[in-house]
Ligand SMILES: NC(=O)C1=CN([C@@H]2O[C@H](COP(=O)(O)OP(=O)(O)OC[C@H]3O[C@@H](n4cnc5c(N)ncnc54)[C@H](O)[C@@H]3O)[C@@H](O)[C@H]2O)C=CC1
């Protein structure tokens with residue numbers, strides 16, 4: 444099965460590198476990328492063939508679309524003449540619906556919408572997938588196998604996609620923001636930056652491992668850290684006073700709403 448990736452920016456390369464790490468043959472992979480310099484970089488780094496978008500669409504069994512939502516209309520218009528019924532189109536773009544894609548490609552092309560995230564770069568990705576209207580189980584299995592090369596995959600109804608985008612798609616950025624804030628706080632408290640960074644990163648990794656390995660509710664894990672009348676209780680009170688919980692809710696609502704807007708091309 445050959446796979447083409449159209450749009451090899453951050454997420455396109457993340458997918459490409461994951462497929463290579465998962466043992467997909469490089470001669471079964473190809474890339475369509477608009478920026479010539481970027482295309483050369485990927486050829487050098489992975490030995491992958493860089494071809495035109497139309498050649499990618501004509502030759503590959505599966506075509507992954509990893510361009511920005513705003514570029515999706517142009518790319519679909521360009522490759523539509525080369526697509527055929529039964530072929531699989533996997534879109535990783537935020538906001539873009541399977542109906543949008545299906546209305547721009549020949550009848551019978553199978554479309555799967557995916558929302559991945561960047562931890563896929565270290566094989567800890569979280570991808571959600573939803574089938575379009577011409578998908579059978581074999582198309583879903585192929586999309587799942589594509590994304591499973593870089594982490595966990597969950598099947599979800601497409602109506603949940605904008606919320607998923609706000610949580611796991613954009614999620615790594617919120618976590619990095621928290622990490623960055625904690626490091627700055629450590630520096631403010633007088634710690635050397637390198638020490639603060641080591642402390643915060645390992646605390647994050649350890650906490651994530653506890654969540655995954657114990658399966659305990661985060662409230663239970665938080666209560667274990669919070670000694671009565673102690674330091675954690677004092678800190679948590681400040682987080683509540685500064686409305687951090689409400690800020691997270693507002694932030695994710697904004698991301699969900701932006702995903703909906705992207706569907707309308709803005
Ligand atoms: N970066 C992230 O964390 C995530 C990104 N996504 C989605 O992945 C898609 C790509 O995002 P990024 O990789 O962050 O953006 P990016 O800007 O890094 O990559 C887009 C790539 O597409 C190329 N491109 C643009 N028009 C093209 C065309 N006509 N033909 C071929 N290549 C073309 C650009 O040159 C660029 O290399 C977006 O739709 C985004 O919603 C989804 C989940 C997470």
Ligand SMILES: O=C(O)[C@@H]1CCC=N1
Nearest residue numbers: 536537608612613614
């Ligand atoms: O910011 C964005 O629009 C993309 C989609 C999810 C993560 N990055």
